[in-house]
Amino acid sequence: MKLRRILRAARPFLGVIALLGAWWGLAASQLFDPVLLPSPWKALLALIDGFANQNLLYDFEVTIWRTTASLAIGCLIAIPLGIILGSNEDIYRSLEFVVDFFRSTPTSAMFPLFLVLFGVGDKTKIAVAAFGASLVILFNVAYGVMNSRKTRVLAARVMGASKVRVLFDVYAWESLPQIFVGMRNGVSVSLVIVIVAEMFIGSSDGLGRRLIDSQMSFDMPSMYATIFAAGALGYSLNWIFLSIEKKFVHWGGK
Amino acid sequence: MKLRRILRAARPFLGVIALLGAWWGLAASQLFDPVLLPSPWKALLALIDGFANQNLLYDFEVTIWRTTASLAIGCLIAIPLGIILGSNEDIYRSLEFVVDFFRSTPTSAMFPLFLVLFGVGDKTKIAVAAFGASLVILFNVAYGVMNSRKTRVLAARVMGASKVRVLFDVYAWESLPQIFVGMRNGVSVSLVIVIVAEMFIGSSDGLGRRLIDSQMSFDMPSMYATIFAAGALGYSLNWIFLSIEKKFVHWGGK
Amino acid sequence: MTPLQDGLSFEHVSQRVERLPLAADRRPHVTIRGLSKRFDNTVIYDKFDLDIPRGELISIFGPNGCGKSTLINIIAGLIPADAGQVLFDGMLLKEIKFGYVFQNYREALFPWLTALDNICYPLKMMKVPNDERRARTEKLVARLGIKLNLGLFPYQMSGGQQQLVSIMRALVVEPEILFLDEPFSALDYEMTLFMREQLQRLFMESGTTMVLVSHDLEEAVYLADRVLLLSRYPARVADFTPVAAPRPRGLSTLSEPEFVRTKAHCLNVFQREVRRS
């Protein structure tokens, strides 16, 4: 019983171990030039070194800040809009083109436009990431609302709930699992876009800047260390949302 | 009655019109240098010119082919895996780290790795897009399975369905709406990644190539024309999936 | 996708129409004229007319799938009719306070609210302040004398308990029209008898117009002022029998010859109708 509980708690680490194991195996197999694919240990050393000597922590914080800001903006815009869109087919069909259009356009292609709109600096990066995140969140929320169970909507209507109330009292709750899917998608998307923007718009800090620098200077251990840091950050942010969801959506599947 | 039907059919175009209208308004407002934000007409001319004189159609086809290929690979890998993951919490928790990790890592950061693994050429682009698409599909499918209604699973079990049968006979169907969410996410993601790859890991054709070329030579009308083409392509692909879904998932929300 | 919206296109017009002659001299509360409804190729209602008198309890009795739930859904404006009108004696549909116990009570409860909050919900819609909501709910619970942990979520309850919560949610608002679609189908023996009495008491005290769907003939007749017997679809009014027994009815009513006769009559009509097709 106790062993089982320990195993349960250990499950998330199995993934980490598997990933590192695969990496180590690939590196050790010598299939690739060790310069190109350094062993995980080298990357780990680079990671530690980064935290100790090279302000990796600061870059980390900057990226987290940008990601959080853009996610927050994305959620604020997309969740209410998604609920409205999902509950009204006419609006949805009318705006579907715009949503799918921008969802399918690479953010990197939009950099020039965002530079024009928001100027250089943090604002652009946050705006472009918020834009990307809000599109996926919007999409997911609208979907959740559209697939919510109709009986509950009818029940609310017959109890005298106005259309607006139904949005908040039924559709929002019914689509809550899907809203969380959206937010978890959104957090990953905004992290990715922030990093890409730091890489390709240019930035004096952040994980993306570190990534492109280590690519430029061919410091592969440091590059993989940064990728690992970014991925772990993404997992952690996802984990936070998952925990919130578990607390909130107790009725899932029932 | 007839008017209503016409209006209904016209809804998707409202989005296009709104988008073009906003664009035109921004461009006409003279808030931005017209060099940076040309009017939609100029872009339209560039688009027509692209189709007529510059092989845009060919680039289009190449990008569609790459997107379709990577989406197909992504679906083949991710849908079965997602169902298995979603139906078994132990496996899910163990692999969650890996999935969330890679979902949160920018594909552009993974280019060097994919270059090493797949060389240059179509293979890399398709592989990297398939990778990105399969991650979102996997995530969505697993979520759908986890949130599926338990009574139906119990019913199947009691009728003697084996665990494997339950996967295909119940979980797969229960999560079908979410699988479609995943596929629609996946089609956009793979299109985006294909274009980004065409932009950043050399290619002699494709919309991404055209995009970066026009960006670097400051041919803004052509750049926006290409973005518009990419977005419209994304919408069309999404529309195809939506149509399939509508045919398939007739019981949604019931 | 948005049945509600479409529902509004159907005319719930607030105008009076000529009354059919009614036994009791009351103005009809709900008037249905020329109602037509089909699903795909199945015609459920075809030019259907009905008057539901104000302050009466109507039982609807009819075979499975004849369209009972469809009828009350149309009256409540939840699904659109293909043609016809539903009129509420000068009121607009949205002005009317409905109580509705759904046949499919499990899905109609909100799983994200506790049983208590589910019951309070319609009061919230009527903008009753929070304190009073609790108070009224507690009063209802006390009056019904039901022992139920209202802090549980619906999915933590047994079928019967969920149905009870659903009934309480419909009763708490003191509605103008109360629809009960097989409301006691999952209740245990005692609870069914008890709730029947409670419903009768409530009806007598409040004079609310009630529409009850039940497959229990005794129950249907026992509670009703009139029993509406429907044929298989396309549904016609096979009979609209008044039940004369005075209220309050009790155990003894069940054995009164008049009551037994009415019951037998209903059963006859029903069986004739069912077997016809």
Place this chain on the structure above:
Amino acid sequence: MTPLQDGLSFEHVSQRVERLPLAADRRPHVTIRGLSKRFDNTVIYDKFDLDIPRGELISIFGPNGCGKSTLINIIAGLIPADAGQVLFDGMLLKEIKFGYVFQNYREALFPWLTALDNICYPLKMMKVPNDERRARTEKLVARLGIKLNLGLFPYQMSGGQQQLVSIMRALVVEPEILFLDEPFSALDYEMTLFMREQLQRLFMESGTTMVLVSHDLEEAVYLADRVLLLSRYPARVADFTPVAAPRPRGLSTLSEPEFVRTKAHCLNVFQREVRRS
């Protein structure tokens, strides 16, 4: 998230245990020993013992929320018990063909399959070839003589029609043990009577062990070889009364003094138990 899996950790061991003395000299088909089950802080079962004799029809009668559905879910291995054993006379849980009409029949049907395919589904699980599946389903439909458009999807059907489909799905496999959790709650008057007879006929022809949950006392007694009366939770066996009336039972059985006496006895015990707490 995976109750099924956890369910398997609960021991459905394939070994014999000592039999309780039974009136009929039959080996118990299902033996329950020391069953304990709690939800959060509510103890539903505490060291509960029960024998279900082979080839008998047991009716379970008890108040709402006492744990009837929970009990058959545990027997069928759908939810795990906290402690205790369920034994199947030498068989493994997974070797047994169950038939199960869920109380919550709406959610238990597969909305992506037509009614016909829903009914065929358990046959598919038994690897019956497609042709035979159709044939057996059609035979069943013909035998029951039910007029129902089986090409519809469940969500296109009325509540009663869905329940009928659910019953047919349970019957089509000719199961070893058939659980019926309030199977007739949504059926109309005629259909209920008709399905009762069909069930009795099937029981007599096949000798299948059946467990029926019903809130209709007459029905429970009429169909049962034994009526299991449960108390409020923590559920105890308040009584396990045999019903002596010979089969086939019919309308006349209902008025036989022995039958009336048994019914009265059950009602007494039930009311005592309900009122106690």
Place this chain on the structure above:
Amino acid sequence: ADQVKVGVFPVSSALPFFVAVERGYFAEQGIEPVPTRMASSTLIIQSFLSGDLEAAPTIVTTEAFNVNLITKNTILYLSINGQNDQNRQEIFVVRKGLDVSSIRDLKGKATKIMSASGPANVTFAKAVLKANGLEEGKDYTMTDLPVNLHVSAMTAGTFDAGYTLEPAGTMLKASGGAVELEGGVVATHILGRKDAMAFAAGGAITTKFATERPDVARRYAIAWRKAIETIDRDPSAREALKVNTSVPPDLVMKVGVPKFTMADQVTAQNIADFQKYMDFATTQGIVRGQVDVTKYLVTLDK
């Protein structure tokens, strides 16, 4: 101090800016540069047009002239960067073990060739190969790749040869990922002389900046000139690349740096080279129109 919004693409050709900052030349002139790191000169030009930036240490000339053809807020060069074999920026490298000694030798031996990305780079790479008798499609296929991936790609042996830019070229040499074949190829093969200069980039400001704040622009130019003079005089000025760019510290002294020439110091030969370079770009369609290069060379501090 007067603030100047500078868009910095952190490569070795931005050296004058780093020198001017580190040695306090801007401060001397009462100028406080506000640097924004940008990842390409394309995006810097964008921000020129939108008015967010006023100056940049290094702007690609072909891109700038494309824009100059269509805008009033043109890009003006204070200095231009000459590239040739001595002042290396673009280099042809080959995979280790490939037995070639000149670009001409690549024929038949190198089929997979990479180039730095962007229409200009790709066109020049192809033109250089063509000048050496190699035909695209027949003799080789070309893939363009961002410079930050060049070291990986060559080290992995993905390509036989490549047209790369500094600092990737020096780093490839240092890491042994590839062997240098020839530097300054545009001057040698396109302009036709080994000592010619390809002016592929330069230090730029916008017309708007120059006309709206002429005095600030003048002082900016003074500091700029001083930095370039320092670089000419003092090799240790290169140290400034260490922290400001991604050039590894041990390679700073080896990495190729172009010849920085202030606008008033360009020779007639320089102008001819520049004009030829640009005309070539125009014929190749990289620049969409005929341009007179002298029009955009400015001297503000004299």
